[in-house]
Amino acid sequence: MYLLEFCTAGDRSVGRERLVYHKAVYDLKLFAATYGHEAQVTEPEIDNLGHDFTLSIGRDTLNIQNKAAIRPGGATSWDIHAAHLVPPFQDRDIGPDVDGVPLFWPEGASGVVLLHEIDRDAASAGVLNLRYFYFDVYYAAAVAHGIVEAEDLSPQAALDLLRKLRDCKSASDRVTVPKAAFLPVKSPAAIIGLRLGVPQATNYVSLWRRGDGFEAWTVEPFRTTVRNEIMSWRP
Structure with missing residues (x-):
């Protein structure tokens, strides 16, 4: 019962966030080490x-924001800095397509949001049981362009979310991301698998590369590859 109180009390929010954060860090480091890498x-x-933190493997780095909720109950949407999500200017050639134009900002970070969902019933029994959900603009774009089907997010809703990010006026603007926009994943290690190329190189981001009139996301073999990469991380 004490764990449930810890996970729900308003004055324990910082401690609760640190608890799930350190558990995720352990999982990330263990996954990387399993494949011979130091995270x-x-x-x-x-x-x-x-x-909230930056994850690095070798010289590859990625900014990550944590969000936590308890189920049943808890928050169902979160306000995220637009600049955290949108790709930066130097990555404009791999910015996801939004209405025919690549999505990027001068101050973008191309970051990830990791949602930690705490099971209320397990916590009442003194057990910390977590489910994980992942969001970035590349996943939203994959849904918007029909590359992958999401249970609760329609292609139109995904496109509308990308448009809201595109239309933000400053780096301090925030966009509300609903729970439905997140990809359920088996573990926080999905961050490493999709974005940092461990245990193998991934086309998850490079799918959106464009040049000389070639748009990879319109070619079915590339779409299938990325669809399989995304689906491999679903529970």
Whole structure:
């Protein structure tokens, strides 16, 4: 019963977030180590850019924001810094297609949101049981373009979310991301698998590369490859 109180009390929100954060960090480091890599985790000195930690493997880095909710109950949407999600200018050639134009910002970070969902019934029995959900613009684009089907997110809803990100006016603007927009994943390691190329190289982001009139996301073999990569992380 004490664990349930810890997971629901308003004055324990910081401690609760740190608890699920450290569990996720352990899972990330263990997954990387299993494939012979060292995962490094750092936290921002000043919390003003919309991410909670940076995950690095080798010279590849990724900014990640944590969100936590308890089920049943709890929050069903979250306000996320637009600049955290949108790809930066230097990655404009792999910005997801939104109405025929690549999505990117000068101050973008191309980051990830990791949702930690706490099972209320398990917590009442003193057990911390978590489910994980993943969101980034590349997943939203995959749904919007019909590459993958989401249970609760229609292609039109995914496209509308991408348009809201595109139409933000400043880096401090936020966009509400509903629970339905998140991809259920087996573990936080989906972050490494989809975005940092461990245990193998991934086409998840490079699908959106364009050049010389070629658009990979319109070609079925590439679409199938990315669809399989995404679905491999579903529970």
